[in-house]
Amino acid sequence: MNMAEKYVIGIDLGGTNIKGALLGFQGNIIEKYEIATLANAGPEVVANRIVQVAKILIKDLGDRVAGLGIGVPGQPDQSTGSVIFAPNLRWRNVPLIPMLKPSLGFPMFLENDANAAALGEKWCGAGRDAVNMVAITIGTGIGGGVIINGRLYRGSSGSAGEIGHTVVLPDGPQCNCGNRGCLETLTAAPALLRQAQIAIDRGRTTSLATVENLAARDVFKAAENGDGVALEIIGEMTHYLSLGLANLINILNPDLIVVGGGVSRAGELLFRPLREKTLACALPSAAQAVKIVPAQLGNDAGSIGAGAVVLQELDLL
Ligand SMILES: [Zn+2]
Known part of the structure; x- marks a missing residue:
């Protein structure tokens, strides 16, 4: 061919x-x-x-x-x-x-789709040189895909990589999956908005109170401008996300973690504290081996990833 x-x-x-x-x-x-x-x-x-x-x-x-x-x-x-x-x-x-x-x-x-996005990043995005990698997508929920020895790892019934439903806060907020305190309930976009609303309802001073149709990106924008409430929300989010990633790092010992989705566009405001907290929490030998980077494929991650699935299945990847 x-x-x-x-x-x-x-x-x-x-x-x-x-x-x-x-x-x-x-x-x-x-x-x-x-x-x-x-x-x-x-x-x-x-x-x-x-x-x-x-x-x-x-x-x-x-x-x-x-x-x-x-x-x-x-x-x-x-x-x-x-x-x-x-x-x-x-x-x-x-x-x-x-x-x-x-x-x-x-x-x-x-x-x-989360597995496909991981394959896409491996094919032609942030994971090109990775051997063992995990790609997580943070949006309204959290999806994850695991690549081991260059190939997608699906697990025994296809549900490997569901990092969004690992519990990081016992008895925490209710999750769609029926459990409580899943990573998704504390770090996906709706969690940031919930925290912002609580602060506003309590009458705390924050620029978020004046934003119409509040979105996750507004929280990051406010944090960039030094808004105390927004900084607290991002601090809590990166805390829980770092617990989830550290668990993942200790179990899989990957060389790369790729973080994508709307929330990840926050740049270093998200990635700097996330790296610091995650690497402090993971075992030293595993922490030394891993890089945590933003996804590269943006809005096309889904369709490019779906194309990568074809190459993997035809053994051309
Ligand atoms: Zn869950």
Whole structure:
């Protein structure tokens, strides 16, 4: 196979939008296309829209497409090509790949979106030189993907890397998973907003009180400007995040941890304290071996990662 003339398609299937990308074998984006998912219309409609995105990206390149990967916001079953559970799409046991097969002739693969994002960073992002790495994505929730010896590690039932649901505060805030005090409930965007609201309700002096439609980035912006409440919130967030990362480092001894998602765009305001606290907490030999860096793929992480899934499955990564 002449790799220079081959392409892969990556589909980032989200609850709101389907983002597709036609990619070269170096991870370079040739073309992008995005449409609404229309999840409410049901799996049949969503499958048709994936076909529509793929066909627009393929144009006349049909026989030069090595395959298509789909990152799903939930749990896929790679053996059947089904999505077992995807709460954002309200899907249970949807045979997605079999539904796409009649319309698209090339190999197709499913992967959990956080796992796909980790593979994407490994392929052409912050993890290019990593051997053992963990990529975590912090947004409205926390996702994680684990790469061991250069390959994605899915675990025994596909749920490896769920760092968001490791408990870092016993009896802490209630989590969607049914447990309490999960990392996600203390460090994802909603946690920052909850803390800000508590401070505002208590009448504390903070510039956050005057911001309309408060978002996580406003908390970071206020912290940058020296707002005491915002600095406290970031301090607490990095405290819990460092506990989660230190546990991960002690268990897996990775050479790299990549932190992505909206919250990670806060830059050194987040990364400096996060590195200090995490490395102080992890075992010295493991701490010395690991770097903690921001993700590089930004908004395209999902579709590039889905493309990387194709290369891994075809043993080309
Ligand atoms: Zn949880």
